[in-house]
Amino acid sequence: MNIKEVIDRGSLFLKEISDSPKLDAQLLLCNVLNIDRVSLFLSYEKEIDDLMKAKYDALLERRRLLEPLNYIIGKREFYSNDFLVNHDVLIPRPETELIIDLAKKYINKDVKNIIDIGTGSGVIAITLKLIFPNINITASDISEDALKIAKRNAQIHKVKLDFVISDALQNIQNNFQMIVTNPPYVKSSFIEDDLSLAYEPRQALDGGESGLEVIEKILKEAKEKIDKDGLVIMEHGFDQIEGVKSIAKKYNFDYLGNTKDINDHPRVSILKWN
Ligand SMILES: C[S@@+](CC[C@H](N)C(=O)[O-])C[C@H]1O[C@@H](n2cnc3c(N)ncnc32)[C@H](O)[C@@H]1O
Numbered sequence: 001m002n003i004k005e006v007i008d009r010g011s012l013f014l015k016e017i018s019d020s021p022k023l024d025a026q027l028l029l030c031n032v033l034n035i036d037r038v039s040l041f042l043s044y045e046k047e048i049d050d051l052m053k054a055k056y057d058a059l060l061e062r063r064r065l066l067e068p069l070n071y072i073i074g075k076r077e078f079y080s081n082d083f084l085v086n087h088d089v090l091i092p093r094p095e096t097e098l099i100i101d102l103a104k105k106y107i108n109k110d111v112k113n114i115i116d117i118g119t120g121s122g123v124i125a126i127t128l129k130l131i132f133p134n135i136n137i138t139a140s141d142i143s144e145d146a147l148k149i150a151k152r153n154a155q156i157h158k159v160k161l162d163f164v165i166s167d168a169l170q171n172i173q174n175n176f177q178m179i180v181t182n183p184p185y186v187k188s189s190f191i192e193d194d195l196s197l198a199y200e201p202r203q204a205l206d207g208g209e210s211g212l213e214v215i216e217k218i219l220k221e222a223k224e225k226i227d228k229d230g231l232v233i234m235e236h237g238f239d240q241i242e243g244v245k246s247i248a249k250k251y252n253f254d255y256l257g258n259t260k261d262i263n264d265h266p267r268v269s270i271l272k273w274n
Pocket residue numbers: 089090091092093096117118119120121122123124140141142143146166167168169182183184185203204205214
């Protein structure tokens with residue numbers, strides 16, 4: 001069988017479970033052959049040996065059992081860079097890039113220290129450090145295993161960050177001019193009902209019964225660690241804007257505004273501490 005035939009067969013195999021079966025089939029084969037997609041297209045007529053085909057079939061089977069493609073290939077693109085991912089971290093989502101866009105808009109010369117709370121694979125902290133190499137960036141997470149992946153990603157991208165294991169801001173000593181965070185914000189009951197989330201770490205998703213528990217914990221503790229006029233840039237669920245506004249008010253943050261995702265839902269809010 002040549003590469004084109006193998007991909008067509010793989011794409012057919014994934015048709016029922018994936019919105020992009022052909023792309024999945026191509027990316028899985030790239031992973032097995034350790035080549036990029038352009039090289040794959042240029043090799044369409046080449047024959048594939050039995051060992052490679054067996055490896056490919058094993059990955060197709062994992063994908064058919066609904067394991068997300070990025071866990072199988074072990075990486076995910078974020079803000080045009082590749083990051084390692086494994087089952088200890090959330091697969092970064094496209095809407096999280098809105099945090100970077102908003103931070104870029106608001107970072108000025110007074111911003112010297114930023115913390116990314118719930119850093120997971122480190123995508124937010126590392127991307128900001130790549131764009132603003134002179135700002136000190138702390139990457140924190142409650143999960144030691146997640147921090148291991150964030151540290152590996154920082155090495156790969158050759159950036160130096162401060163890593164701290166912390167539940168929200170409990171172990172954080174410094175003060176910051178900006179807090180960025182994509183905390184867990186899914187309602188517990190929703191996680192149990194959604195099969196597509198089964199492969200991701202529960203701790204990365206679960207925002208408690210209301211979905212807003214970690215968001216509230218962060219804002220409650222943030223006032224001790226944020227400078228006057230400091231900003232919090234926070235991702236949340238598409239239907240949580242009123243909840244976020246009311247928690248912000250409860251802890252005396254000014255609500256400055258939000259950015260919408262491609263479905264026109266407000267997904268990242270910006271708050272100011274007085
Ligand atoms: C939605 S994931 C975000 C990961 C990454 N920042 C991203 O955007 O892809 C949330 C992260 O918060 C961490 N987390 C959950 N509860 C936390 C808490 N109470 N304090 C700090 N981190 C927490 C999880 O371990 C997980 O890595």
